[in-house]
Amino acid sequence: MPDVFRLLADPSRRRLLDALRDGEHSVTDLVARTRMSQPSVSKQLRILRDSGAVTLRTAGRQHLYSIREGALREASDWLSYYDRFWREGLRRMDDALRDRPRPRTRRRR
Amino acid sequence: MPDVFRLLADPSRRRLLDALRDGEHSVTDLVARTRMSQPSVSKQLRILRDSGAVTLRTAGRQHLYSIREGALREASDWLSYYDRFWREGLRRMDDALRDRPRPRTRRRR
DNA sequence: AACTCGTATACCCATATGGACATATATCTA
DNA sequence: TAGATATATGTCCATATGGGTATACGAGTT
Secondary structure (H helix, E strand, C coil): CCCHHHHHHCHHHHHHHHHCCCCCEEHHHHHHHHCCCHHHHHHHHHHHHHCCCEEEEEECCEEEEEECCCCCHHHHHHHHHHHHHHHHCCHHHHHHHHHCCCCCCCCCC | CCCHHHHHHCHHHHHHHHHCCCCCEEHHHHHHHHCCCHHHHHHHHHHHHHCCCEEEEEECCEEEEEECCCCCHHHHHHHHHHHHHHHHCCHHHHHHHHHCCCCCCCCCC
């Protein structure tokens, strides 16, 4: 099971997800929207599906894909830390640095 | 210039970033914290540095690395859409699906 | 049943990637 | 200057990955 970031690492998969943001789409649709070859689209959709990022609904001979709720949650959670981080500014970094390396600051006499 | 997601795709790089969350650290420090070999740490730090995710401050023979503010912003921004998305629920997906495919809904007489 | 459309898979190939190990470089110290 | 410490780089290798092309499969259609 490849992790979420590995998934998002590939631009083509991100394009697919972007193309799915406004709802379900068939493979042919996605091929048109992403300018990728049909086999590539299927291949990447397969990967996205296997890792639970998208779901498939079959309608006749069409395969309709859509984004699965919470699929990218893990990635988002991981990043949220850093969001908070740089929103507060980096002063705390220096503080942490100054404190942790010498737990009991020994005063040089 | 590899994009942010490519950076985060590798677990070892994420471990490094995690280890840097509480502030500056030397390479030796990072080696201890991440259980990676020193050359690997240096190699990945190099990549992180080249892509602007971390910065280097030289202090004597130590190289102190720290996370760069806003480094992961791009990734975070991209994901923020989906955050909003699944927080609202997926009803809108179906709506979008029902509307877009036929822009002018032709009433069947 | 033959045909067509929509989609998935198989196979091949070129490339990128990360680790391990050895070694180079730089800074401090004796 | 010799030696030790801290970090970087070079080389080799095994593997993963994505694309392209051809082809297989499945569901409608005639």
